[in-house]
Amino acid sequence: MPQTGNILVIGAGIAGMKASLMLAGASSKVYLVEKLPIIGGKVIKNEESFPNLECSTCMVAPIQQDVLQNPNIETLTYSTVEKIEGSAGDFSVVIRKKARYVSLTDCIGCGMCYEPCPVSLKNEWEENLINRKAIYVPCSGSLPNVPVIDSEHCLRLSCGEDCSLCAESCAFEAINLEDVDEVLEIDVDAVILATGSSTFDLSSIPDLGYGTLPGVYAPLEFERLFASNGPTFGSITLRDSDKVPGSIAVIHCVGRREQKYCSAVCCMYSFKFARFLKHKIPSVNVFNIYSDICVPGKNYQSFYKSVEGVDTEMLYTSSIADVSVSESGSGLKVAYPDAAGAMKELSVDMVILAAAIVPDDDVIELAKITGVNLDSRGFIATVHDGSGSMETSRKGVFVAGTAEGPKDIQNSVVQAESAAGQVMGIVTSEVSVS
Secondary structure, eight states, X not given: OOOOOEEEEEOOSHHHHHHHHHHHHTTOEEEXXXXXXXXXGGGGGOSEETXXXXXXXXHHHHHHHHHHHOTTEEEEOSEEEEEEEEEXXXXXXXXXXXXOSBOTTTOOOOOTTTTTOOOOEEOTTTTTSSEEOSEEOSSXXXXXXXXXXXXXXXXXXXXXXXXXXXXXXXXXXXBOTTOOOEEEEEEESXXXXXXXXXXXXXXXXXXXXXXXXTTEEOHHHHHHHHOTTSTTTTOOOOTTSOOOOSEEEEEEEETHHHHTSOOSSHHHHHHHHHHHHHHHOTTOEEEEEESOOOOOSHHHHHHHHHHBTTTBEEEEOSOGGGOEEEEETTEEEEEEEOXXXXXXXXXXXXXXXXXXXXXXXXXXXXXXXXXXXXXXXXXXXXXXXXXXXXBOSSTTXXXXXXXXXXXXXXXXXXXXXXXXXXXXXXXXXXXXXX
16 A cells, blocks of 8 residues: 555554554554653553553553564654654654664664663662662563663763773674664644653642651552563562551542542552452451442453452541551551541551642643643644543644543553544645645
8 A cells, every 4th residue: 555644643552553553554654752651651561451451561562563564664762852842744753862882783682782781770660669770671571571671870971981891792783872863754734742740749639658668558559569561570579678567548539629630540450450459469468448439341341340348348537638657566556537527547557648640740841842732731732622522732743642631551552543533634635636
């Protein structure tokens, strides 16, 4: 089939990958830009996905491989878009491809370069639960399975020290410490923004103890704790110890009052955590502390009913804002007002905070570069909100996934397909006219 236009997709999470594959299948040339050195997004941080509890990596790995092997998709990892000019059908784009210092073609992913590196620092991808080297892959099973050198912490690149231990350990000469950034200029017909989202800053509510009490966890921290390819290889133990928790509280709606919207998926992943825990630690006591439950759709309702009273005890509170967490002996004390407003206390070993989904940290800068508007919540706005159109305020620029607002994997994929379909409407009409 003849090529039907060039498309830029920013963000290689589930939405960006699905949109890219759909467009590539329609014979479009796709430039998939991802700021991280790997593709897959936050989905690959999950061990299982609700409501059917499929293995997330098993589900996503074939999609990642299809993206990397598709001849119509040029995957640009460790890259950022710096400028977009022009209009629909004729955009000029400037992309900075950061120096990786490791060849994507010569490296075989053997990992022999990690151990010689003298640098040790927190691994952000693993939610700072373990350390990494200056040369690293974010996690086991990363795709592409090729390390990158963190130039800000590499002794040679940041301090000018005479260190080349990683390069000396590579039998394939895949490491080039003289590598430099590359600037690419491309022309595209349309753009899809699929840059994902972030989670509410839990440290902004000091009464919940996040960041000060080691037994308090953010949701993605717990996801990585449970994951078989995570820092503990799926063993659920308390931070910096080998103790297996005997009781755990999951506090719902953290950040909902501050953000003034419901993120919709927090209840579901909270119930998923309960199922996780009872599977891993059958004797554990799990408590879900909530003031409201959001489980839209028949499949979600069924999953909730299968967990309620079986894997977790549901504890209603009249005010999530008045819930607090404090130290109590060797564990934690959760205080909350019950339905009548009377304060109750619960002793547990671990607390998981179900954090609201919020706009990505880089969304304001992205909006400036792409020339699109943000909505009142800070997510990328669509022109006809609620109509199903994924077009933004700039014609020819579309959005998909949680960059547009909180949603689950299924709805992110639906939006990706919708955005790709609308893009194909643009490029096929141009082909017809020409």
